[in-house]
Amino acid sequence: MFGSDRMLLESAIGLVEAGARVVVALPSRGLLDGELRSAGAEVVIIPMLVLRKVLLTPRGLPQLFRDTFRGLGAAWRLIGKVRPDVVYVSTIIIPQWPLVARLRRTRSVSHVHEAEASGSRLVNSILYSPHLASERTLVNSRFSLDTLRAALPALARRASVVYNGVASPSQPAAPRPRIEGALRVLYVGRLSPRKGPDLVIEAASRLSAAGRAVDVTLLGAVFDGYEWFERDLREQADAAAITVDFAGFHSDIWPFLTEADVLIVPSRVDEPFGNTAVEGILALRPVIASDSSGLREAAGGYETARLVPAGDPAAIATALTDIDTRWSEVVSTVAESRAEALRRHAPAVYRATITEHVLG
Template sequence: MPVSPLAGATILVAHPGAELYGSDRVLFESVTGLIDAGAEVVVALPVTGPAVAELESRGARVVICPTPVLRKSALSPSGLVSLTGRMLAGGVRAARLMRSVRPEAVVVNTITIPVWLPVARAMRVPCLCHVHEAEKSAPALIRRALYSPLATATRVIANSRYSLAVLKEAVPLRIPPSAIVANGVAVPDGSEIVAGPRTRPGAGTAEDPVRLLFIGRLSPRKGPQVALEAVERLRDAGTTVRLSLLGAVFQGYEWFESELRTWVAEHRLGDQVDFLGFRDDVWPVVAQADIIVVPSTRDEPFGDTAVEAMLARRPLVVAWTSGLREAADGYATARFFPPGDAAGLAAGVQDILEHWSEVSELTAADRRLALSRHAPAVYRQAFAGQVAAMLAEHG
């Protein structure tokens, strides 16, 4: 059997944060795939955080290397002046770390840390960029600024057809060899999680409300405000639900959570909405849910939460948009609604409740389909294969 180009190779992986959200969890599977293939993995993070312990537990070495993370707020005249200085300083740090680590290849996880791509090119180290973004709704100039550094990558992989299409539109004729690798999504095998939903949720009464769950950042684009309005509509129609919001805001967006809490109070929904904040382990909450809702109002590159719902055998009501369509397509227990349409979300919940016995029986088949598409082992092998192919081409 031929030896993989990754066997004994040192791979430097750069990532923009140290949290435990979607792209962070995909990073963990990417790193595991590289290590399983025999590589030594060094992960460069700009800050420390809970991801450090997780990466180290998987066998990676973590180095803190402050480099700028590109936010859309920086893409203004004043922001660009500041960003230029930080990019230069970050480039010096990145080059210094690469000279120390001497990697055979660099993997850049997301397009928000662009300094690593030109540094790798300048040092003649092959570099793969893993694109998790799909900023279709951003102005054309901003999209070009976000995506143009990819022209210096050796290879690109995207997490969905939609992400790759947005990328190619933003930077036409300049994209290196590219491929789609669907995200790997892990769900614990605990019986309380994958045994499926309750035999029958309550009739939607105050004594036994239907339990809805939102997982993700509390941000306008993720649509928790749409979920809240759907709760009100369901209540007014005679169906009582209890919505749990599992997630926190980005720093600087505390105003948005305040607006959500004020809206809940003004509409007398305090006994039907729980703000759970961020939790490292979401699965005990998932185990208590009847239906998962994904009400994003803007473009999504993919939709890990939609896949998690299928893996956990929970029916899903999801916005029919962008990468979410790919994530949820083909599942019998998913219901779709137009982005931003609270009435549509409420109707999707009601439809699931009206067909509860049938939906419950179909969750097992949907779980099997999700495993065939997104089992971590499938993803790890595919991701490592892309890095190995890049090394073989530039060996």
Template sequence: MHRSSTSERHYLVAHPGAEMYGSDRVMLESVIGMVESGARVTVVLPQSGPLVDELRRAGADVEIVPTLVLRKSLLKPRNWGALVVGTVRGLRAAHRVLRSDRPDAVYVSTVTLPLWSVSAKLHRLRCLVHLHEGEQGASRLVKMGMYAPVLLADIVIVNSDFSRGVLRQAFRSVADRAVVIYNGVAGPESVAPARTTLTENVRLVYVGRLSPRKGPDLIVEALAELPGDIPEVHLDIVGNVFPGYEWFDEQLRDRINALGLNERVRMLGFRPDIWSTVEAADALVVPSRFDEPFGNTAVEGVIAGRVVLVSDTSGLREATADCDTALRFVPDDASAIARTIQDAVSRWAELAPRLDRNRTQAAERFSPRRYRLEIASQMAAVTNSK
């Protein structure tokens, strides 16, 4: 279908959650870009949450629709029944929405929504799939199954060269035509300067999901290993768990108590606005155990004018390239984190003066305005494609 002007276009956006973590914020920026281009946007979510109000403020319509979100737990044999039921229910819901809304194009946010590209193809609608995944360690067979929905996409966007490289291991031809668009990362309204000297307690912050994969427990273990000849180090943990991972929250709290760190570690839960907490910190830590396709949180730390301590892997390395106030450590190693904290403290007089320059460079490189324009351009391209 072809429209004569952008103002007549109607886009449908499918997204797997309604919270305000990294991929949710990226999708929100995508929607803002579409709305700013003059399009009408309807966002389909599987449940309500804080993201809904933000989307409506951005000018989008929101529909809560039963949607199959492909989690690893559904691939276990005992959950195959739920997978079949979810597939049938999701296809029916997608068919109903697409038949009634008749959008000009469908934007699928992540491959964890495998049914929307299928449904778009069945309705002869143009489809763009935006990949935020990068499972380097998975077998080629698993990668092919995970990325199969992109075979039906007219345009594929990936959030990093690393993500494209992982996609190439599954489907080389798709990876060769995929478009790399770095995430747009919004910063605080104003930046509070970092401390120039660390004469008292050092303050760290972790922002993100609480899960073994993300590794907040590694920072706790690192704190316990620090020597007594540096200022006492405190940690704020901002975030909560996925449903079903409550055991990890309990385990983390028990470990903090067992190590006698209750006075130095605060569990703050989810906060839609992270900036006051980041502003109160000297450094932000991104301790991911495994590959990350990108590093939104690491970029947030840089554009907030803070030192970033980051796992030396995959998209995290790419997101902090050319940033000399991002100190990297070996993944899944609490001792390496402890050594990096000590290194940051000992080099603070050298690092602090560089923060503003790195902040300016990162804010330009990962500008939300640049991101919105690129997404709007790709949506126009997929709508106009024959």
């Protein structure tokens, strides 16, 4: 599940715990469906418009019109059947729900998880504008709020920042007391050029060329149509003679963090927030993250986190060398960093805050 999926799940858990009846409308079955049901929510699968880039091309226009009309009808009928006190919309890419809720005279709350400051201001304005129909807007970072303000100031003026809640094991495994053998580096996320897993391999190859062995694990898979990128990554690893484990997708990342020494979050592009970086800190592991967008908020202010320029494998290699060289000093601060991350991002705090905004 993506970060926004996990936050929808946490929001649903908080609302269920508060005693609310929670009915979640999804466009399709998947991992989120089962997790929501286990949390005590009711799940209905109905047609809805989900904005994708392909729908904005000539080839995608027929589906855009079809999904728009089917989605409007399905949303209208569901709200009429359930008669909710509030409609909570957990992403900007399903734009019809705030509008239908307003027409149904039902209060709605929009939760914005998406922000791309480098994108077109006009496109951002169009994406955000349906949520003017909501009575309240929540965003997941100051960066997201600033992006929203640049695109649609009227919406930003009534928005509140609610940092993501990030779950973790109650007693994560301690890091190795000393590095014996290769330095173990972990990447978690989609295998895509935007996310930068190739930068991890390049940084590892630089350390290898300097005589420091590094083992890399790439935990994630490609989207359909991006199989070429995984082939490129494998060729890059072979050419550099770097040990890279293509672990594929796993819903449980914690065993991989247990085996890792360092987590790298090397996104080239804007990230609204950085759940993965927080997970690394909660797992008692030093983190290297791009010094940009929401990642700066997610990983900033921790002794065990290093922020590096986005898209710079040399800077990643330098940070890895520094962590490796000062390992004993670094690991002595991981417990303190975890305590701070729990204070900022404990799921219980997130759930309570969401419940207050939605039901209040």
